[in-house]
């Protein structure tokens with residue numbers, strides 16, 4: 193394995209691992225607070241038990257999120273020292289705000305976890321909400337930092353030196369809004385769906401019905417609302433990418449030749465030799481419309497760009513298609529859910545479907561990030577610095593990769609085991 | 620202007636280091652204390668540790684993150700050297716942090732508390748506490764050995780030379796001793812159980828003595844590095860002052876330790892450790908790191924002015940949010 197590949201894989205694994213816990217950390221506090229709120233209002237013990245059950249899960253998952261996040265904050269430097277040296281002063285600002293948000297989150301979490309019967313119940317409730325708000329804020333900040341890598345601004349280069357740094361402009365770069373929005377909705381959606389799936393499973397096992405019915409409705413309502421929003425938000429992302437990173441869009445869509453009335457391909461595999469899509473269903477004009485709201489708009493094809501600036505086509509295309517397929521499907525599921533909610537009864541087959549669907553949101557998140565990150569290649573800072581230029585000059589990166597791969601596999605397995613015990617215990 | 624901003628940042632760095640050590644460090648020390656507690660006190664001590672550390676656990680570790688952020692945003696040139704030449708110890712540190720954070724939380728939140736799994740969590744918690752403390756000390760020592768370099772030629776120069784040596788290792792032990800000394804002193808006030816309290820007092824005294832002994836070794840081992848810490852301390856009035864005051868405070872500690880003055884003891888211990896840190900800081904001042912290519916001061920490593928501005932703003936506003944909530948947290952639980 194080359195050092196570059198090993199470093200990229202290390203980064204991908206660390207982030208792909210962390211994002212799962214990050215999404216949970218941004219969403220669970222809100223679910224918890226809803227249940228907690230209902231308990232405080234109705235004094236229904238079911239809601240209290242639910243809050244505490246979720247809280248135990250959050251405590252475990254938060255710890256894993258925190259340690260993997262700590263690893264990440266070092267790893268950026270360990271793997272890409274020149275990137276950080278270069279980019280640190282420019283995009284440090286969202287990171288420093290992120291740090292503040294984490295701090296508040298950690299304090300609020302301590303108060304929430306251990307504060308039962310020690311504080312005024314509503315103040316205690318509010319600390320739970322604060323965990324969610326600060327987690328959410330930190331998510332936005334860190335995605336803004338990532339967005340800067342996709343659409344860098346807020347600095348100038350003179351004679352190889354960075355000058356006129358404007359951290360504010362860098363943070364609020366053209367990509368920050370669509371990326372943050374899409375990510376935050378994705379987190380709510382994916383976690384809502386996963387939690388709903390767990391409670392659907394417990395409902396099917398006919399165990400203490402009422403609590404799981406309540407949990408299912410809270411979580412699935414959140415997931416369903418987000419599932420309806422997400423295709424719109426994703427569409428907004430696609431339009432921004434068309435404008436900001438045309439080569440990424442072309443790779444996502446397998447669009448080789450610049451054309452107006454560009455077709456949208458469903459499925460298929462891009463063939464870089466023949467420069468065409470193989471085995472795809474083409475819907476004429478739809479890409480032009482999706483990207484620019486106009487069936488006749490011209491969409492730039494990959495051929496406009498030198499081959500050395502192309503991202504790996506297959507990965508980007510497939511992961512994008514996977515995300516969109518899941519997103520569209522989940523929107524349908526959401527419609528069904530509201531139908532059954534209105535009818536006030538969920539048929540077992542629907543609950544079973546929810547169990548099967550529970551990991552889908554996370555799959556879409558991973559696919560989406562692969563699209564974004566691999567689609568940015570070969571750049572680490574789009575248009576300014578190549579990933580290969582940023583690599584540390586330290587040899588033996590593959591050991592780094594194996595160490596962390598092992599660590600994450602082990603941690604992931606441990607976490608799954610602990611959650612299984614939690615569900616067993618409460619089942 | 621740049622200089623003022625850098626000075627403010629140095630204050631924040633100093634504060635983060637001190638707070639990480641006196642707050643987070645005690646958590647590490649607690650893990651070490653679990654290694655040698657007599658069997659019949661084991662369960663009770665673990666109880667105390669969980670109760671005392673649980674609420675502040677996540678918050679205590681944020682200081683390290685803040686430090687990293689200040690370094691890479693505010694002092695990117697130094698950060699670049701550190702992450703390259705200390706790759707090995709940093710990875711070792713991270714592995715320790717991962718195991719520690721998980722073991723502690725898993726032990727507490729595992730829904731089913733059977734003996735075997737609790738034992739395994741505890742084992743990993745203790746082991747990783749010791750491991751991580753050692754590496755923290757090694758990293759701290761390595762910053763000032765003058766062996767950091769971005770241009771290592773072979774594996775030895777790149778991975779090992781910057782941190783390998785007796786002096787960094789003794790510094791690791793010293794760090795472990797500091798952390799567990801703090802933990803033992805803090806815990807005296809955490810329990811009403813007379814036997815346990817007496818035990819903590821005994822441990823605190825022993826660790827106190829070890830601290831002095833290892834501190835002495837640290838001075839000696841510095842000769843192996845062809846430097847003399849004694850001289851470095853002697854040549855800085857402020858460093859000498861810190862050292863002497865820290866040592867004098869030991870007397871106060873020994874006098875008060877039997878009396879019921881938990882908070883006073885905590886303050887004394889924390890003050891001693893802070894003084895040691897100040898002393899250490901002042902002998903390297905104004906250098907942030909010493910590399911093979913020469914010393915790099917805070918001012919040389921600093922980022923451009925607009926960045927420093929934003930960082931200072933973020934830190935000042937952030938502190939305005941963080942400190943009140945932190946104080947509230949401590950009020951609720953202590």
Ligand code: HDD
Pocket residue numbers: 342367370371372374375376377378379381382422423425426427429430431433515516518519520522553554556557558559560561562563564567
């Ligand atoms: C639950 C997760 C989920 C779902 C259902 C979708 N997405 Fe997504 N998508 C993400 C989760 C995600 C993500 C993980 O959050 C990404 C990665 C980076 C980002 O900003 O969001 C992302 C990125 C991303 C990008 C690239 C943004 C960029 O590089 O700047 C586009 C164009 C879309 N998405 C479009 C869509 C469309 C048209 C969807 C239709 C339904 C869709 N996504 C569903």
Ligand code: HEM
Pocket residue numbers: 200201203204207208210211268272275334335337338558561562565566568569571572579
């Ligand atoms: C948490 C969600 C994220 C996921 C799942 C993710 C995924 C990935 C993947 C798959 C790669 C490898 C791409 C390749 O080399 O082909 C990568 C690279 C990278 N990502 Fe992300 N990413 C995420 C968020 C972020 C954020 C928030 C940042 C920074 C602020 C970031 C910074 C980087 C860097 C520096 C690299 C290495 C350089 C590169 O390959 O371009 N990522 N990420």
Ligand code: HEM
Pocket residue numbers: 210211213214215216217218253254255256257258259260261262263264265266268294295297298327328330331332334335375677680681684
């Ligand atoms: C390069 C990228 C990243 C870095 C350096 C990073 C850093 C960190 C750190 C240091 C923590 C621990 C905080 C604590 O102890 O409380 C953490 C946790 C967290 N991160 Fe990340 N992170 C990155 C990517 C992301 C992304 C892409 C998201 C979300 C979109 C995210 C959201 C969170 C959240 C919500 C937490 C709270 C902890 C939890 O809930 O488990 N992070 N991150």
